[in-house]
Amino acid sequence: MRVLLSTYGTRGDVEPLVALAVQLRALGAQVRMCTPPDEEFARRLAGLGIDSVPVGPPVRALMSGAAPPSAAELSRYRTELVDTQFDVFPEAADGCDALVVAGLAQVAARSVAEAAGIHYVYATYAAVNLPSPHHAPPPRPGWPEPAGAANTALWEQDARMVNAQFRAPLNRHRAALGLPPVDNVRDHVYSARPWLAADAVLGPWQETPGLEVVQTGAWTQEDERPLPAELVAFLDAGAPPVYVGFGSISPAPDIARWAVEVSRARGHRVLVSRGWADLDLVDGQDDCFAIGEINHQRLFGELAAVIHHGGAGTTQTAARAGVPQVVVPIRLADNPYWAGQVAAGKVGAALDGPTATIESLSAAFETALAPETRARAEALGAEIRTDGAAVAARLLLDALR
Secondary structure (H helix, E strand, O other), X not given: OEEEEEEOOOHHHHHHHHXXXXXXXXXXXXXXXXXXXXXXXXXXXXXXXXXXXXXXXXXXXXXXXXXXXXXXXXXXXXXXXXXXXXXXXXXXOOOOOEEEXXXXXXXXXXXXXXHHOOEEEEEEOOHHHOOOOOOOOOOOOOOOOOXXXXXXXXHHHHHHHHHHHHHHHHHXXXXXXXXXOOOOHHHHHHOOOOEEOOOOOOOOOOOOOOOOOEEOOOOOXXXXXXXXXXXXXXXXXXXXXXXXXXOOOOOOOOHHHHHHHHHHHOOOOEEEEOOOOOOOOOXXXXXXXXXXXXXXXXXXXXXXXXXXOOOHHHHHHHHHHOOOEEEOOOOOOOHHHHHHHHHXXXXXXXXXXXXXXXXXXXXXXXXXXXXHHXXXXXXXXXXXXXXXXHHHHHHHHHHHO
């Protein structure tokens, strides 16, 4: 069997599909992946022997500009991405039995699968991305946040915004394929049976009429890489440090510097992850160490706390390690949701990044370092499952058989 996997986004969007690809190949399937054309993704897939197909503009350049893209620029990028997907997906899916996509940006995928007569699966990494009366829609870059209404009404507003962006270009391409028009683009992309690739303890789904959600567990891959010798020496030289990192996003101004100051003020050494923002907070003192892309699975269990942006992967890895978290998200996608999950589970603390102060960060740090928080984090870590990608791979191949 042959499967095409596709997503568009940062490393946090790509890595779960890589984990699924590895599990599918272990079960005998052939896999290829559509990802952004960034060199790091192509290199990652080549190292695993997975065929890669570049789609869309590079994500790192989009994320790391001097200023965030304007609403008009994001709208243009989205329309161009849909056109590119309709150009690339048909050939990429040729000979495949299934197309599995992650993220709302995969607007063309279901139409291409429909035209080719192949199985289609939509997956998301957080429950907040799926319509439900139990939560509001997530913030979407470049679009105004729906506000001032019940959750059901907010989701209706969200559908109208998605339609305004995507319905015309989508239906233009569907007509060219001889397919009928779509009225609700968001729900068309999601399908009536989406998969939720999130841990059922950390990010559970609440039953919602009209959606048959399949929660597989988070898609993760065991990382066997050793830590760099210099980092091991730093860890061995003193008490567990605090990790400060914000992945592929640029944190709100001063947050990273405040995180280092707050950690030091309480006698903790600090690890600063440079990330895509290329944080450079190391000032020559021997209590602060800068790191690049390393094995978080191996590192996080050695830490006093993790201060981060609320990405699904970072939140999951920290929870699995049983380490307390301080989540300082910007208002983007599922980051605020994961911050709320950490706070609700009392395994750390959460702040609103744009309104955070050094005083509120200091108070959150105190909460995270409390012994009872550490105890709850360790208890949660013992419940986190690691077989989500294997579960999803078996479900998919069973459906195809």
